[in-house]
Amino acid sequence: MSASNAIAGRSPALAWAVHLSVVLLVVLWTIPTAGLLISSFRDRDQISTSGWWTALAPAERNLVARSKAPDAARQEGGEWIIEGNVFDEEEGAGTVTAFGVSSRSPTAFAPGDVAERGDARITVQADGQYRIASEQQPEGRRGTRLFVTSKEPPRWTVENYRTVLFSEGIGRSFLNTMTVTIPATVIPILIAAFAAYALAWMEFPGRALLLAVVVGLLVVPLQMTLIPLLRLHNSIGIGKAYLGIWMAHTAFGLPLAIYLLRNYIAGLPREIIESARVDGATDFQIFLRIVLPLSYPALASFAIFQFLWVWNDLLVATVFLGNNEDQLVMTGRLRELLGSKGGEWEILAASAFVSIAVPIAVFFAMQKYLVRGLLAGSVKGG
Amino acid sequence: MEQIMWALFTMTAGVFGCVAYFFVANRVLDAALPARGENAGRNINRANAIRPWLFLFPALAVLGIYLVYPVLNSIWLSFTDASGTRFVGGDNWRWLAGDEKFRESLGNNALWLIVVPAASTFFGLIAAALTDRIRWGSFAKALIFMPMAISFVGASVIWKFVYDYRGEGSDQIGLLNAVVVALGGSPEAWITTPFWNNFFLMVILIWIQTGFAMVILSAALRGIPEETIEAAVLDGASPLQIFWRIKVPQIWGTIAVVWTTITILVLKVFDIVLAMTNGQWGSQVLANLMFDWMFRGGDFGRASTIALVIMLLVTPIMVWNIRNVRKEERR
Numbered sequence: 001m002s003a004s005n006a007i008a009g010r011s012p013a014l015a016w017a018v019h020l021s022v023v024l025l026v027v028l029w030t031i032p033t034a035g036l037l038i039s040s041f042r043d044r045d046q047i048s049t050s051g052w053w054t055a056l057a058p059a060e061r062n063l064v065a066r067s068k069a070p071d072a073a074r075q076e077g078g079e080w081i082i083e084g085n086v087f088d089e090e091e092g093a094g095t096v097t098a099f100g101v102s103s104r105s106p107t108a109f110a111p112g113d114v115a116e117r118g119d120a121r122i123t124v125q126a127d128g129q130y131r132i133a134s135e136q137q138p139e140g141r142r143g144t145r146l147f148v149t150s151k152e153p154p155r156w157t158v159e160n161y162r163t164v165l166f167s168e169g170i171g172r173s174f175l176n177t178m179t180v181t182i183p184a185t186v187i188p189i190l191i192a193a194f195a196a197y198a199l200a201w202m203e204f205p206g207r208a209l210l211l212a213v214v215v216g217l218l219v220v221p222l223q224m225t226l227i228p229l230l231r232l233h234n235s236i237g238i239g240k241a242y243l244g245i246w247m248a249h250t251a252f253g254l255p256l257a258i259y260l261l262r263n264y265i266a267g268l269p270r271e272i273i274e275s276a277r278v279d280g281a282t283d284f285q286i287f288l289r290i291v292l293p294l295s296y297p298a299l300a301s302f303a304i305f306q307f308l309w310v311w312n313d314l315l316v317a318t319v320f321l322g323n324n325e326d327q328l329v330m331t332g333r334l335r336e337l338l339g340s341k342g343g344e345w346e347i348l349a350a351s352a353f354v355s356i357a358v359p360i361a362v363f364f365a366m367q368k369y370l371v372r373g374l375l376a377g378s379v380k381g382g
Numbered sequence: 383m384e385q386i387m388w389a390l391f392t393m394t395a396g397v398f399g400c401v402a403y404f405f406v407a408n409r410v411l412d413a414a415l416p417a418r419g420e421n422a423g424r425n426i427n428r429a430n431a432i433r434p435w436l437f438l439f440p441a442l443a444v445l446g447i448y449l450v451y452p453v454l455n456s457i458w459l460s461f462t463d464a465s466g467t468r469f470v471g472g473d474n475w476r477w478l479a480g481d482e483k484f485r486e487s488l489g490n491n492a493l494w495l496i497v498v499p500a501a502s503t504f505f506g507l508i509a510a511a512l513t514d515r516i517r518w519g520s521f522a523k524a525l526i527f528m529p530m531a532i533s534f535v536g537a538s539v540i541w542k543f544v545y546d547y548r549g550e551g552s553d554q555i556g557l558l559n560a561v562v563v564a565l566g567g568s569p570e571a572w573i574t575t576p577f578w579n580n581f582f583l584m585v586i587l588i589w590i591q592t593g594f595a596m597v598i599l600s601a602a603l604r605g606i607p608e609e610t611i612e613a614a615v616l617d618g619a620s621p622l623q624i625f626w627r628i629k630v631p632q633i634w635g636t637i638a639v640v641w642t643t644i645t646i647l648v649l650k651v652f653d654i655v656l657a658m659t660n661g662q663w664g665s666q667v668l669a670n671l672m673f674d675w676m677f678r679g680g681d682f683g684r685a686s687t688i689a690l691v692i693m694l695l696v697t698p699i700m701v702w703n704i705r706n707v708r709k710e711e712r713r
Contacts, residue, residue, distance in 0.1 A: 014621060019516060022509075025505075025512070029592070032589070035540070035543050036543055039543060048555065049553060052555070053560070175385065180389075182393055194400075194438070195438050195440075202430075203430075203434075216703070217449050217450075219700050220453060220696070223650070223689040223692055225448065226452075227456065227466070227676060254445055254449075308530075312535075314533065315673070318673075319676075326385065331536075334539060334657075338542070339660075349539070349543070
């Protein structure tokens with residue numbers, strides 16, 4: 001297509017270097033997310049004992065099983081026998097690779113070997129079957145401890161997702177996030193579109209100044225607004241409620257919305273609007289019948305931006321919504337999980353994936369508009 | 383479910399409210415100043431002078447109440463006590479100047495400001511240049527761009543799985559330590575090692591922002607006039623020379639835009655630090671410090687003062703943006 005392609009084509013070594021570098025970049029950029037996705041489908045024991053990249057290999061697990069209690073022993077040919085399977089109490093099956101009878105040497109014996117402990121002869125087979133034989137009738141109330149190292153096939157499960165969706169409150173938070181996002185995405189669009197039309201096609205004093213103000217407001221740190229708005233909401237009785245966060249998100253999205261839409265609407269062909277004016281259409285009619293339908297791509301761009309921003313927001317939600325069950329959004333919930341249940345990896349992984357799945361789906365479906373919006377939205381330099 | 387219904391209802395009401403406002407306001411204006419009769423000419427002029435403000439009113443009201451007023455109010459609050467009611471002069475600023483955590487945050491923010499925009503822009507530029515040359519480039523772009531869609535908190539969880547640390551000898555479940563151990567090194571607690579942990583937090587933001595830089599720079603690279611490149615090819619320039627000497631200088635403007643956009647984001651970054659370290663182990667930044675004083679400290683005066691520092695740091699970029707737009711408008 002271009003001269004640069006011709007150069008790349010001329011030198012096969014360079015072409016290979018380019019391909020390899022891009023592969024490397026892509027791998028580096030996707031591996032962290034892939035790790036999370038794979039982790040979220042792994043068994044909770046395996047997730048915290050081995051890396052996700054071993055998810056396909058059998059996992060080694062150490063477990064301490066207790067044999068059946070001595071009163072389960074039966075007499076057989078002058079010996080007292082206790083039999084069972086070490087995997088009975090632990091779910092899942094595996095292959096025993098080693099076992100032991102004391103905590104000091106938990107891998108002393110190979111499966112099938114006979115370990116002696118007191119007058120008892122203990123053996124564990126590869127399939128987990130154990131047999132404890134002794135001459136005296138065993139006494140006591142608790143069984144013998146068996147230390148077993150087993151290889152287990154990788155276990156894949158959707159259990160983590162079931163847990164987080166139905167018992168960890170993520171399902172509820174998902175609804176809360178939806179509740180915040182839908183109005184906060186739609187309401188600013190219309191308000192901004194009217195303002196953008198006025199800034200693009202109507203003559204009035206102070207237009208340039210207003211545009212400058214909008215551009216300035218684009219970069220105002222939200223931190224500047226939080227405390228006054230919180231006090232405002234409290235004093236007029238909104239408090240911490242959805243109405244407050246809808247208003248806040250609408251306002252924080254407006255500068256970008258106005259700027260994006262104005263750039264787009266100002267670029268519409270002058271003839272269309274002028275000829276409509278000549279035909280006697282009012283500005284209101286021109287806006288509704290001509291400008292709004294033509295601006296669909298810009299509206300979509302902004303909608304995606306606002307959707308991603310609101311869905312992923314933590315700061316605004318923490319400040320303007322409460323921490324209770326029917327207001328905690330997903331990012332807030334994730335943050336709580338990170339703090340309180342940092343060790344429960346399977347909960348964390350599945351929750352995180354539930355929360356990022358929606359924006360990623362939107363991202364891949366609407367990438368075209370997102371890119372277009374980015375290109376129009378970044379203040380042009382030089 | 384009930385609140386989703388509420389949300390949908392509010393959305394519908396909001397949209398219809400907007401349409402109704404614009405419709406009714408226009409009708410009222412047309413009725414009050416009819417474009418006929420003896421004063422038709424004067425009425426049309428007046429109506430045309432008023433109508434823009436009808437269109438602008440909702441936006442201006444929301445912007446005024448939710449952005450302009452709070453900014454001005456925050457400036458006032460930075461001179462008041464913890465409850466935001468009593469004027470205390472420069473006390474907050476004096477406290478800030480002597481505060482250990484503030485100095486730490488300022489230093490860390492400076493690091494973030496140097497490293498993140500530079501690294502994101504650099505990687506973005508490289509990714510843009512490389513992906514534009516190959517056939518599966520748009521697929522590669524989509525994957526590098528994808529972290530943009532992930533929330534900072536989600537990204538923190540993702541990277542927690544990369545940075546996890548287990549004591550020496552046990553199986554590492556964090557990718558980074560696993561690689562280090564496989565190469566013969568000993569595992570490190572990346573996130574709790576003061577100073578260096580800043581860089582590991584920065585990596586998360588670079589990971590997110592590179593896609594943004596790539597998309598914008600790729601468009602700029604494609605917009606470079608072919609003739610300049612052809613001329614360089616004829617002069618026998620190597621591909622690397624063409625890239626660094628011919629292409630990059632022509633997109634300086636765009637690079638500056640990408641750089642400043644990421645700079646602003648860096649100044650506001652807070653979620654990553656809050657979720658990963660909450661400012662412990664010497665990793666505090668201004669935005670999280672402000673959040674800390676607002677929520678845990680409950681000191682509105684001090685929190686506003688810190689917010690104002692962030693605002694002051696953003697101001698030069700704001701002025702630069704406004705000047706650029708005005709230049710653009712005049713053209």
